[in-house]
Amino acid sequence: MSRLWNSGKRPGCLVRGCLAVIVFSLLALAAVFFLQRSRSAxxxxxxxxxxxxxxxxxxxxxxxxxxxxxxxxxxxxxxxxxxxxxxxxxxxxxxxxxxxxxxxxxxxxxxxxxxxxxxxxxxxxxxxxxxxxxxxxxxxxxxxxxxxxxxxxxxxxxxGLRAETLYYKTALAKIGVSFQAAQWKEYKSGVEPYVRSGPSPQSRERLGELLDDVYGEYLGYVSRRRAMAPETLERIVNTRxxxxxxxxxxxxxxxxxxxxxxxxxxxxxxxxxxxxxxxxxxxxxxxxxxxSFDSPLEHEGREKLALVTISGPIVPTGSEGVEDMGEGVGEGQIRRALDRALADKNIRAIVVRIDSPGGDAMASASMLEMLDSAAVKKPLVVSMSGVAASGGYMAALAGKTIYASPLTITGSIGVYALKPEISGLAEKTGLGRSVVTRGRYADANSLFKPLDREEYRMFVEASGEIYRDFVGKVAASRTLSFAGADSLAGGRVWTGKRALAVGLVDRSGGLFDALREAQRLAGIDSTRHPEIVSLSEEQGWIALLLNGDGARLMQRAERMVVKHLAGSALSSGGMSAFDVFGLEAVRSGRMMMLTLMPFDVDIR
The missing domain is CATH 3.90.226.10 (2-enoyl-CoA Hydratase; Chain A, domain 1)
Structure with a gap:
């Protein structure tokens, strides 16, 4: 075996070739079966x-x-x-x-x-x-x-409903791990689990408001549908x-x-x-x-509306591993979708559907620039889904009209950054370290030492620049003064209903409301039914097979199997936004400035 590896040949290619033949054969058989089954009358x-x-x-x-x-x-x-x-x-x-x-x-x-x-x-x-x-x-x-x-x-x-947050500061301190944080501003509570032992008053206040809105709507809707008083339903929840x-x-x-x-x-x-x-x-x-259908809805004529989806954490260029696992949306993915929408003359308008808690600050800003550029050429309407917050809200600013459901989680206009430090852990384990540098700050971003006063000042100021740029974008898009936008920012999280009241979104509604508005802005008669074209989908495996793109097919097979196996080991909910950026931080080894929602809100 050692002679084979040292012979200068690439046995891995031979193995891949055999695997490709097997996969191609299986896919050819599967193609016939699945196409026949899906298209049966x-x-x-x-x-x-x-x-x-x-x-x-x-x-x-x-x-x-x-x-x-x-x-x-x-x-x-x-x-x-x-x-x-x-x-x-x-x-x-x-x-x-x-x-x-x-x-x-x-x-x-x-x-x-x-x-x-x-x-x-x-x-x-x-x-x-x-x-x-x-x-x-x-x-x-x-x-x-x-x-x-x-x-x-x-x-x-x-x-009933419950909101639970774990705080790691004390537990991590026991093993010699700590964090330094930059927080813009007081309501951007994503740093709190790492630098506090409990929630700040601002975090508790905002989370309480969200629970009040969701719980009130829960009791009101269910009691109306079941023909009982809200008090009766609440009594059942509290006693039985x-x-x-x-x-x-x-x-x-x-x-x-x-x-x-x-x-x-x-x-x-x-x-x-x-x-x-x-x-x-x-x-x-x-x-x-x-x-059994070749498009989402019935349609007529050649007119089309593009549907571009921003779903999951926003990750930067170079995060293909995270993006390919389906746990994040990258700049490249959105750029390709917008290019297709602009190149097709039959696509008259674009609806951007956002279900994202935000993510990398620079990637979010880059995504907004791409969307702004597309909006100059074709009407662009935004539809917020479950969450369109922080960097997700930044992307929404490109919309001519922004729709949000009453309980959409949005806002969270703010920035935070975390810098881990493990000198205590190194000391506990007897890990020694020697560093030779050229340049005063060459070792500033090291895991093995905290930032000193001057380094920390620059760390906070850098995230502050991103925050001020974010607020400026909000002010320009929503026709507010900087002070007015700042009063709605600071990391404050809003429900869609509250965001509409303060002017962060334009209308209350869902995906179909946004599609109707896009049709109106495109000048398509309201009695017609344009084709809805989803541009967020990957090229299908059948297309790859027919095009003979074996390399991409093998790569996709590998990552899908890994994702499937990982999904069996992890919860059905997949990776959270914090998990995604933890993975990316380990992969890239760099500090990250995040415009990210500080928590997830799901009903179970």
Whole structure:
């Protein structure tokens, strides 16, 4: 084996060649199978069965995924919205069945899905929710349906909302690790877990306001749908959070119970009046339904609207490893999407959908510049999803009109930076270090020493420059004075409803509202239906296969397998924004200035 490696040849290439042959063969067979399955004709009458489980991501990566791994990913927010919109006008769809189990989503995403469910019901179609072991998020979405069925023998947990933050300062000090921080300004609380032992008054204040807004909307919506007083629902949450399915029926929280295995047969018998056949095609899975169409919505003519999605942490150029894992959005990805939108003469306007807590400060600013440049050439409208905060809000400033849902998390206009220091850990472990430098500050950014007074002053001032630039961008875009923009900044987090009141966004609404506005700005008649073209998708594996791009196909296969294996070991929620930038910091070895939301807000 050693002779082979030293012979000057590259055995790795031989191994890759063999693997390529095997992969190509498997993909060719899989292509036939999956294309045949996805394009098979749908029945003339059916119930659309949509699974809703796990974390609801904004945008699917299945277009670029390998077919045998793609089905593992839950349906994305955009897939669900477009699917429900299609179903509302599809005469073949008798009813919609939502199987909801362990849903985890931002409050605004649940609100937008509820609005889509209500649109299906207004179209005369029945919507049924089936819950296995429901918690607050499952029940909040299910409450939009005509009826709620719970799995027999299951329990229902409605225990309200909770915000939890861990503080690492004291624990890290025990092993000799500490942090220095630059914080612009007092409400930018992302540094607090590393430099404090508990929350600041500002952090507690803002988080309390967010919980008040979300909890009030939760109680108000559910109580209206279930025809009970909000006080009654709150009393149940505070006194009987855990209940059996039968108790939930008695409390009029749900409408019935059935064993999971009997759900489809009993529903088919109720709707058709006959016993189900052994090979019944009465239920059509959401993925099969979606795959039967070549575009998100019905369209006519050659006019198009581009949909560009900024989803996940914003990472800088050179972070392809993070971007390729689907855990961040890079400058290059957005640049390519905008280039396609501007090059296609049939694309009349651009809708930028943002579901991002922000990220790298320079990457966020670069993304805004690209969007501003595109907005000069074609109308550009922004639609905020679950979160469009900090660097995500910066990107939104390019919009002619900015839409946000009432519970969208936005704002967080601020900057922070963290500098780790492990001299205590080195001393505890007996690690010695010798450094030879040329230049006064050559060793300033070292893990093994804290910044001295002058170094720390420059550290804080550098992040302050980024903050002032950020506030200046907000002032220019929102026609505010610098002082006025600064009074809304400082790291303050706003719900969409509050952001609308203070002028940080223009209108309340979701994705379809933004698409209608883009159509109006493009001068397309409101009675027409332009094609919606998603430009955030990777080139599909079939296209790579047909183009003979074996190298990219192998790279994609490798990273998808790694992601799949990592996903099995990690939680279904994937990596948080802080995990992403921790990975990038380890990879790059550099200090990072972040315009990043200090916390995530999901309902479980």
């Amino acid at each position: 749908l029945p003339e009458r059916f119930v659309l069965h949509i699974p809703l489980t796990g974390t609801v991501r904004e945008h699917s990566s299945r277009s670029g995924a390998l077919p045998f791994l793609a089905p593992m990913e839950p349906l994305s927010q955009q897939e669900l919205l477009f699917m429900l919109r299609r179903a509302s006008g599809d005469s073949r769809v008798e009813a919609v069945l939502l199987s909801i189990d362990g849903l985890r989503a931002a409050p605004a995403k649940i609100g937008e899905l509820r609005a889509s469910i209500e649109a299906v019901r207004k179209g005369g179609k029945r919507v049924i929710a089936f819950l296995r072991s429901p918690e607050d998020s499952d029940y909040l979405l299910a409450s939009a349906c005509d009826s709620i069925i719970v799995a027999k023998g299951s329990f229902m947990l409605l225990d 959070p855990l209940m059996t399915a039968e108790e939930a029926i008695r409390l009029k929280l749900v409408d019935g119970t059935v064993p999971a295995w009997q759900l489809e047969p009993s529903l088919e018998k109720t709707m058709t009046g006959r016993l189900p056949e052994e090979e019944s095609d009465f239920f059509v899975d959401g993925r099969r339904y979606s795959a």
